[in-house]
Structure formats: structure tokens, C-alpha cells
Amino acid sequence: MLRHGCRVAVAKRFSSTVQRVDYKLDARDIPNDATIFSMIQPTGKFHLGNYLGATRVWQDLCDLKQPDQKLLFGIADLHALTIPKPNVQEFRQFRNEAIASILAVGVDPQRATVMHQSSIPQHSQLHWLLSTLASMGYLNRMTQWKSKSNLKQPTLDAGAIGNVKLGLFSYPVLQAADVLIYRATHVPVGDDQSQHLELTRYLAEQFNSTYKTDYFPLPKTLLAPTKKILSLASPDKKMSKSDTNQESVIYVNDEPNVIAKKIRKAVTDSIMDHFNYDPVNRPGVSNLINIISGIQRKSIQEVEKDVSHMNNFKDFKNYVTEVIVEELKGPREQFARFMKEPGYLDQVVKRGTEEAQELAENNYKEIAKIVGL
Template identity: 30%
Template sequence: MQKTRVLTGITTSGTPHLGNYVGAIKPAIEASQDANVQSYYFLADLHSLIKCQDPRRVRESRLEIAATWLALGLDTDNAIFYRQSDIPEIPELTWLLSCVCAKGLMNRAHAYKAAVAENEATGQQDPDKGVTMGLFGYPVLMAADILMFNANKVPVGRDQIQHIEMARDMAGRFNHLFKGQYFTLPEAVVDERVEVLGGLDGRKMSKSYNNTIPLFAAEKKLLKLVRKIKTNSLEPGEPKDPEGCTLFQIYAAFATPGETADMRRRYLEGIGWGEAKDELFDYLNTHLREPRERYMALMEDPGHIEAVLQKGAERARAEAAPLMDRLRHAVGLGRFI
């Protein structure tokens, strides 16, 4: 039986936080252990250059994210784990797809439209001010990531569904123009059960809002950040509604159903906010202690991480190179003999 191919990209533009773990990392690592699925996980470092032109930050983020996934138990024997920039066939495929992709399709991309709308709202004469070709052509690179490995399913948030539809459009057009079944049409997978955690200020935990709790923050920093989580003015002894409470939401995302039910009861009985924050810190610190230690050890051994990524790149290129050779022949760029 042919395995279902599932592909996930991780943009290397920041430090992984609790929201990343709950929303993407944890379910992806669980999927990496499924013998019936061929998983592809890659560090989307070419994508990161669209928003970040700080080489030091890009380097740090690549190392931090790779170490995070390995520390949390990514099965790199089953899953193929690689850096996007280590696969030269991906930018080459990006160009082939660019040559069949309509500019009008890119004009409708959410990120580009948002940039134009912001320029118009601030009275800029040039609606494209600040828009790079990286931002404009981002969906083509994303399509190349997906189509390079003929992924069947791509787990995404709702805001990314459009990009999967664009990849399908490019794949279908390429197949039609060059008269062959070169690409599988990928499907977007949106898991409505995936939880979006609140941050320190109650809004969605996001680097954009500067309200995150790093996944592997040192013990003292973790305690300091947990104590900064916004709560209301209810006193100890007053019943508290766990629904919509960031403290409770984060606790429930990590705790067992039984532990969550017990904490819900304590909220209704009037647990004090200070006690609730201490309980959350103790729980997170206990459950993240071992992976944090593995993470710190990995950060001190970049050579090991590099070896894992190079092994993944070899496996990825073993698939990418033959497909790229076939595509070159399809468009007329094959060798003469």
C-alpha cells in the first residue's frame, strides 16, 4: 500500500513558543511516528528571507527550530527532515512554475493584497511600495515546496488554504501544458481541533504581538512570563470562569483531561490568580524540563543537528533530483544525449 504523503514547512523567523507547540509541533511530531504516512518536515529558511534580512537571526532561528523538533521527539527515521535551502531543485522548480503561473493569480494572494491595502490606507502613491518579488512570488515557492515531493496532504491554517489552491492551479496547468501527470494535486488539511493559545496580553500568542512564552525559556524566565499573563480583578474565593481565561487555556493544552477537570473545579471554587499562575508554572516547568535539557544539549552540539539535516537532505534529494530531471525533459531543457 502506498503511503500518504504529508508535508509541513516551519518558517525560520523566530523562537518557538508554547502556541507553536500546541498548534503545530505536537500534532506533527505525533504524525511523524505513523508508519502509514510518509512525512516531510522542512525548515522553510528561504521563506524566512522575505521578512527577515538579519543573517544572525536567520541562523539562530534555524538552529533553535531544528533543536526544538529533535528535542521533542521527531522521528527522523520515518519522517524526512531537511532544510529547504539544501534542496537546489526547489528554487529551480519555482522558476518552472513561475513560467506557467498567471500574474493575475499572484495579484489575488492574501499577503500581497494586504500589503497593497496598507499602502493605500496610508496614502502611499505607489501601491507596491515595500513589496519585494519575494513577497509577491511567495505562493510559487510554497507550491514548489509541495509539488517537489508530490504531497497528498498539507496541514495548514485557514489563512493558508488559498496557497494550496494556488499550488493545485499551477500543478494542473503544468500537467496540461506539458501533457503528463507530473504533479499530484495536493489537498489542504485544516484541523479545527487545533487550539490557538492566548498570549501574555490575552490576544493570540504571536511573535507579531510580542506576547509569547518561549517553549524552552529558562526556569526563572518562564516563571516571570507566566506571572505576567493578564487576568481580571476577581479576588481569591470568588468563582472564576475558566472559559476565555488564558491561564486555564494554556494549562488545559498541556494537562490530561482529568487534571483539566480538576483545575476547572478549582476555578469555580475561587482559586486565587497568584495560586493559578504558580500551578501553571509548576506544571509547565515539570513537563518541559526533560525536553528543555535535550534542547540545551542539542544547541551545544550544532554538528549533530547538521548531520541530521544533511541526512534528511540526502533522502529528500534522492526524490527531488529524478523528478527534476523528468521535468527538465518535459519543458525541453533535457540533455542532448
């Protein structure tokens, strides 16, 4: 069931546009006429954080889809270019692997539209229109461009800011266009993207107010039962494919013996007679408990109870390994299958592009008419 509220500060007028779902989506959580949109960066094959933090929710939405609902899931390849990709062949491979990963985790292309962001030019067209409504001051308050530029308060200075690329600074406006071009009503995201959805609603309001229309709905931030998975080696940071220590990352296509090896090496602590969730004092153990909680869709307290009889790290880590291996068995096998069928991946993207293109083109024609183009 849904609970209203959010752990991050949101503007009062947006408080009713944030929904949190506990553990697993229910058919009653989403209106029958909802348009649901979300994208993920093309970093190649997914890791456990991508899976539990985003794409498994997409699978849930496919399973629950009603006839009048629209599901649109994409690869944010334009966003990925905010950090240039000079190795073009690798970038294209990552795009293909991302599509294969989406399908491998259970997204049904018969129920959901799957496409590359760059294939729908209306994203960029609406981006320009919305950029005329977005203030520099508002964009300056966005946190991710600062973190991706390695800029930290209070050391920000004119020189450092002057080196930030325009695309990185303004990409939240493109992100808003991604959502609004489809007139999406719900966007499943993690807490770290809530700020960008606030901007999306703000720009939707600005557009509606400026042009005296109610064309854009204010999309709801669907804080679905996602889990922020941390590095196995450094549980003070998120699990990331770019981590130089690849032992800290579990991929959906890792073989069972590889997963076992990585979990055995996972950072824990010196307390062996019990295992409890304490992110401050026991970050490594807490991360493993959080992983179990996410996979099993159980509360932290339930997981703590399940492992309460264990009194050594061997038993605890073996249990974590078994849970992960069993969960990723299907996705691992499906990913291998899809990567051997590039023609099928092209077919899925082609069909998804046509579906998304039709909706985006029809909407943009109406938007252009509203603004006088």
C-alpha cells in the first residue's frame, strides 16, 4: 500500500506528488490510466544495485500492467554523453548490453515500450522549450552536477564552476523533457533522483502557467521499494561499475562461483557472534543485510531474525551468497541468451522506438501549437 511522504525536503505544493511503496508494488498502487516512465544509463550489463535499485520495479510494473496503462522504459544514452565516450564501439556495446539487461530482469517488451532516448528527437526539442523556463538559480541548486564534476562546498569558485560543461549543468532539464514529452503521470525513482523530479514538476507548472493551460500533469515520484546497494569493498559508497576494484561489484550475469568469491571478500568487521543492521558501526554487515532484505522483499528486522542463529561469518556469508545466486539465476541465463540474439534486441528496440515516437510526436505537435510554433 502507498504511504505519502518523503525523506527528502520537498516543496509543500509538491507534497501530494510523492508516493512511497512498501516492499512490492500492488495493482492498487497505480491508476488504471497511468503513464509510467523511467530510464537508466547505458553502463552495460547491470549490477546488483541497478537491479534492486531500479529495474526489478520495472518488472513488477509489467506484471501488474492494466490495458489502459502505458509503460515506457529507456536507455538514457544522451544523458550518458554528459561524460564524453571517445570509445564509440564500447559505448555501443554498453547500449546493447543495457537493452539485454532490461529484458533479462523480466521487462516484457509486449507490455512495455523499450527504446533508446536518442532515437526520439522530441526529447531534445522539448528540452529546448523547457530550458527557456528554467532559471540558472534553480539549476545551480541541483546537487548531482556538482558531485559528477567533483565540486564540493565550500570550495566552489568561479574558475571551478566555469569548467563545468553545459550539458552536465542542464541535463536535469533534459530529464524533465524525457518525462513530460510522454505526459507521464508516475516516475519510479530512488531518493537520489527526487530532486530532479521536483524540477520536472516545477517546469510543468511554469509551462502550464506561462501558456495558460493544464497540458502537463504533475508526475508523481514513485518511491518504489528500491534498495541502495553499496560497494562490497567500501561500504561508504554506492556499488558502481566504474569502481576500480571489481571485486566490490556483483553483476547480474556473474557465475555462482564468482559471486561466492566476491561475498567471501566483502568487508565486514570483527564481531562474529551476531549480525545486526547498524550502518554507522557495522556498514559492511549492514550492506549485506540490506541486500538480503531487497532480494527477499523483507524488512530489515525480519532479515535480522532470520540470521539471528548464526555465530560466524562463514555461515552468514554463505547464506548471503545462496540468496544472491538463486535470485540472479534467471537474469544471468536470460542475459546470456539475449546477447546471442542481436537481431531480437534490434527488433525490440525498433518496435519500442516506433511506439514511443508516435506518442512523442503527437504530444510535441500539441506542445508546439500551445507555444505558437
